[in-house]
Amino acid sequence: MPTMADVARRAGVSAKTVSNVLSGYPYIRESTRERVMAAVDELGYEINVTARIFRSGRTGVVGLAVPELGQPYFGELADEILEAARRRGLHVLIQPTGFTREGELAALREPRRKLVDGLLFSPAALEQADAHLLDDLGYPLVLLGEQMFSTRVDHVTMQNVEGARAATDLLLDAGRRQIAVIGMLHSPTAGSSNLRFTGYREALAARGITVDPRLLGWADDGWHRGNGARAMADVLDAGVEVDGVVAFNDALALGAMYALQVRGRSIPDDVAVVGFDDIEDAQYSMPALTTVDPGRRDIAEVAVALLHDRLTGAAPAEPVLHVADMRIVERGSTPTRR
Amino acid sequence: MPTMADVARRAGVSAKTVSNVLSGYPYIRESTRERVMAAVDELGYEINVTARIFRSGRTGVVGLAVPELGQPYFGELADEILEAARRRGLHVLIQPTGFTREGELAALREPRRKLVDGLLFSPAALEQADAHLLDDLGYPLVLLGEQMFSTRVDHVTMQNVEGARAATDLLLDAGRRQIAVIGMLHSPTAGSSNLRFTGYREALAARGITVDPRLLGWADDGWHRGNGARAMADVLDAGVEVDGVVAFNDALALGAMYALQVRGRSIPDDVAVVGFDDIEDAQYSMPALTTVDPGRRDIAEVAVALLHDRLTGAAPAEPVLHVADMRIVERGSTPTRR
């Protein structure tokens, strides 16, 4: 394998000049650049990225710590993030944390070993009480989601309360009053579940309706379809009438629709359903799912841009908090509005 | 940041001994190991992975080139591969190729730059005619899927023909004779589409049935749900009776079910549907989808093990071809067998 010194010899220049050419250093005579590139081609030279990384201390790789890619929200988010990174010449090392504390702590340690320059971190197991773990990490970190907050790190998140309130309002506007919630968690974390429940509660309160505990569907084992179906079945089994459902993500909503239809409920006539996330599947369910688009593409783009700016020193001194705009996407699972 | 020399000084040993301890070299006196580990803890030392990589020439990172993670099959496959790699102490750099030739060629070039030690490659745009591109790459490559074949590289794949034949037989056994196919491609590649069509054709031929071209649903724009719905609608619009559907993946099948139900067909009574892949969604559709489980977990495990063995020199000299076993998972979209 030829090295930079071989290229330099062949081109009749120094290794540093070859390095300059290959790094895009601008002040180089055109004739020199051409000579160097010709030598590169003739030798079939490919730069040894590991030597460059070692010497420069920058890998050009950022970590992405998410619970799991099989969940459509994270799979689609990962695609958006990989694309945003690619456009900036960054590679991404994905570390699925499996919803575990150890997995997330391991992801936080990784950049210290210098394999990645910074981290995009979507916590699911760590809690608000662990926020101090994000201080003085020694590398740039961008927090995603709403599991924890810190005034000391960059954070990109979504309008959880507003989204859930808008979803609930949509059902209330359609005259629904027995609105179940799917996706409650017993654990007292500051995560999406609590925020989305707050939106639900606020929407009801604004119309003077109190929360009926029999309408709360619990999904402590994860926001998968199966748990959505189970939680919906639990609510129906409790014997309470239901004419609307706010699910805390689309997978839960699709599972809930399944449970409703198995029990002979018609959607949206008997029960109207709203999800959260706008995953691709939401377009093709039967009926298609009305849902909250949390602005996923914007989240990916802003998060990567922010991390990139931190790495290049282009970001502001103060930590940035970016909240993407949500919007409701109306489809067949809710009645058409007049 | 402390270096290995700092740890060595503190522990009263040489840098090499520290290196030996941290690399798991077995022949080290227990007392020495303890002294070294104590020094590591006291200094809060973390090894500089980039220096290790640079010197050793091995990154411990393998590339995974797949079309996109948003497609559930690839998202779930990626999770399985990441887990199999994690168990072996390997990191994975995912490179979505976006179904493009350039994306796939870029992925093939990446290991030459030494950022990854080897590559797991699931081609979608390259074709059989490009197989020579896989020769003499200078790094270990494991091919996934059936887009291209080569006798010169390791290959892990699935029983495409057998799976599609079994899916078709299941419908034939149920008395269905007007069986549509969803997922035909016009491009003459050696991919899954052609193999699965072969299985379909063989199953029909075994019963003396010829293929009716009006029953072929084309999905050249990708195997997404929307295209499955569109292809199914095209077949129905052609005015031919349909009592069964073999879809070449689950997303197409779910889209086809949507189109069938929109047009008032009952599943499985009017039309029975079988998919391919056994993605998680297949369990929660309405009705739940009968599908071919291609052995995805086995594919991930074997592919990573094979690449790992190549990197450590433990693999056999000859290229390995591993074909995972398929099995049919019967659910509500096909009639119950007596």
Next chain:
DNA sequence: ATGAAAGCGCTAACAC
């Protein structure tokens, strides 16, 4: 079972 010396291939810092 441990140590000493060498050097991987590149870029930072500075010289000219």
Next chain:
DNA sequence: GTGTTAGCGCTTTCAT
């Protein structure tokens, strides 16, 4: 605009 020098922090090689 380009060259010189030095050295990043580890592992390899070889010695003991």
